Amino acid sequence: MPSPRVTRAANANSTNPNNRFEFMSLLTNRTSSSEPVPTRHRLSDSPVHRKDSFNSSSPAFQQQLPEEDCMKLNPSFLEIALKSLLAIDLWLTKKLGVCAREGSSWGSARPLMKLVEISGHGIPWIGGTIYCFYKSDSNAGREVILNLLFALFLDLLLVAIVKGIVKRPRPMQNRMDMFATFSVDKYSFPSGHATRAAMVARFMLKHLVLAVPVRILVVLWAIVVSLSRVVLGRHNVTDVVFGFIMGHMQFTLVEHLWLSPNALPSLFKV
């Protein structure tokens, strides 16, 4: 049994024979007719189906446009993916910056988040590591602490280089009230706190003998320090994600460049 839609179409054709002609006239190339065919009605002229010499992928087309124009007309998958990622990044950053100001939705938690920020700052880490170095009474301990100090300085250098190259401004919602910053710290990418937190956490898990609850605390601390960057409105989400990955890479680099007591014998006890 035919469906109502088929029946209606059949009836329409039987009652008005011109319908069929009009429909067909859109499909056929009316070369015999005196009326010119509008260009957009010809399937063969669409950018996808056109097979003549001016096809966008044809050498003739490529020759007529400079290379940069071709790229604008034909944005690559990578370009579209990056632009979409950037849009999501900005949207998410704005949404998650809940402690960016005192008046923000979680503004009352801002002082606590600033304490978390200080726990991942370079100054307490470098100062504390130098103190531990001089307090350590074993050469094995001094070797580990010396390498942590080296890792912390390497981190400052690499982050400053990347920030200076990328020059990404901090999010609009950021208030530049951070304790002890360098000039490159006006830039956002990558987050120095995230690189340091990831690197130090991995370093401690590898080189310190810690009880399981403390190991869990170290991991949680690294995650909370990184998240606090976005929550405080200091960074975009991608700055922190990249910083966290960069911190892991820095840890691997430090393992490769490991300083042995032979490199700096004067710093070790005989």
Ligand SMILES: CC(C)=CCC/C(C)=C/COP(=O)(O)O
């Ligand atoms: C002054 C010293 C020794 C370090 C600066 C530490 C600092 C302020 C880094 C910036 O971190 P974010 O990029 O996460 O904001």
